[in-house]
Every structure is written in structure tokens, then in C-alpha cells.
């Protein structure tokens with residue numbers, strides 16, 4: 724069940740760049756902003772044409788699957804443009820979705836096959852672990868998940884749930900809020 728929306732950052736409206744009806748920057752398949760030469764865009768802020776969609780006029784959904792892949796193509800295209808080489812189109816076919824619905828429960832729709840319950844939850848965890856960058860970070864996350872499965876919830880960090888800005892304010896030289 725999804726109760727949050729995804730919308731582009733309002734700062735885009737303060738630019739004179741072309742926006743679509745949802746406030747996303749109108750992008751070309753090469754991830755340049757439509758009608759400009761040196762402005763680039765990707766991710767949630769960008770309405771990138773979905774070249775793999777059966778119907779014309781569809782745009783890539785605002786999700787991390789597209790954002791991380793578009794970032795790579797965007798970087799390659801900026802480099803290619805600086806070198807005077809041809810730019811490539813962003814193209815990624817949707818292969819599926821996985822979602823956790825709490826501990827050991829999930830749903831998955833991958834390569835046309837639907838799964839639910841524990842196998843879907845495990846697939847969700849495995850997929851996200853595969854996306855975590857560097858072996859070091861993967862090992863730390865896996866160790867943390869394994870420990871969390873063996874022991875009770877870690878309560879030391881609960882303060883940061885109640886006052887998530889406190890550490891940042893402290894680091895920025897401000898006074899942290901009083902805790903009870």
C-alpha cells in the first residue's frame with residue numbers, strides 16, 4: 724500500500740527550463756533538457772521518454788531503478804559531448820518490482836512472475852543488497868541484517884528517530900533540542 728507520492732523538486736519551477744504538466748523537466752532520450760544544448764537532467768526531476776514502452780508518449784516512472792541507470796548514461800553523455808562524440812539514448816526495459824510488507828512478508832512481480840510472502844521478501848532483500856555499492860558496504864549491511872534477525876531491536880538509535888535533525892544541528896554549531 725503506497726501512501727506517499729513522488730513529485731519533482733519545486734525549485735525547477737523557478738527556472739526557465741521547459742516543464743511538463745507534472746513539473747518535471749522535459750527531457751530528450753539523450754537526457755538533455757528539451758530545446759537546450761548544455762542542460763542535462765535525470766531521475767525524478769526529469770520526464771524522460773520511455774523508449775521501451777509499447778505506446779508512444781510514455782515517460783520513465785520516477786523510481787530508483789531508472790534514476791541510477793539514467794545517472795550513468797547522463798555521465799557518459801556529458802563526457803561524450805565534451806569529447807565531441809555521439810550521445811546515446813537512455814533505454815531500460817521494466818523487468819519488475821519488489822516490495823517489503825514488513826518482516827518476512829513481501830510481494831514481487833519479476834519477469835512476469837508473481838510471488839508473495841517469504842520468497843518475495845527474500846527476493847526484495849537480495850535485490851536491494853545487490854544494489855548496495857562496494858563489497859565493504861554490502862558486508863556491513865548483510866551483517867547488520869543478520870544480527871537484527873538474531874537479536875531484539877537496537878534501541879540505542881531510538882533518540883535519532885524522535886529528533887532526526889539533532890545530530891545535524893549539533894554538527895552545524897547549533898544547540899540540539901532538549902530531550903526528555
Ligand SMILES: Cc1cc2nc3c(=O)[nH]c(=O)nc-3n(C[C@H](O)[C@H](O)[C@H](O)COP(=O)(O)OP(=O)(O)OC[C@H]3O[C@@H](n4cnc5c(N)ncnc54)[C@H](O)[C@@H]3O)c2cc1C
Nearest residue numbers: 727728729732734765766767768785786787788789790821
Ligand atoms: C517513501 C519512498 C519509497 C520509495 N521506494 C522506492 C522503491 O522501493 N524502489 C524504487 O525504485 N524507488 C523508490 N522510491 C523512489 C526513489 O526514491 C526515487 O525515484 C529516487 O530516489 C530518485 O532519485 P533522484 O536522484 O532523481 O532524486 P533524489 O534521490 O530525491 O535526490 C535528489 C537530491 O537532491 C538534493 N537537492 C534537492 N534540492 C537541492 C538543492 N537546491 N541544492 C542541492 N541539492 C538539492 C536532495 O537533498 C536529494 O539528495 C521511493 C520514494 C519514496 C519517497
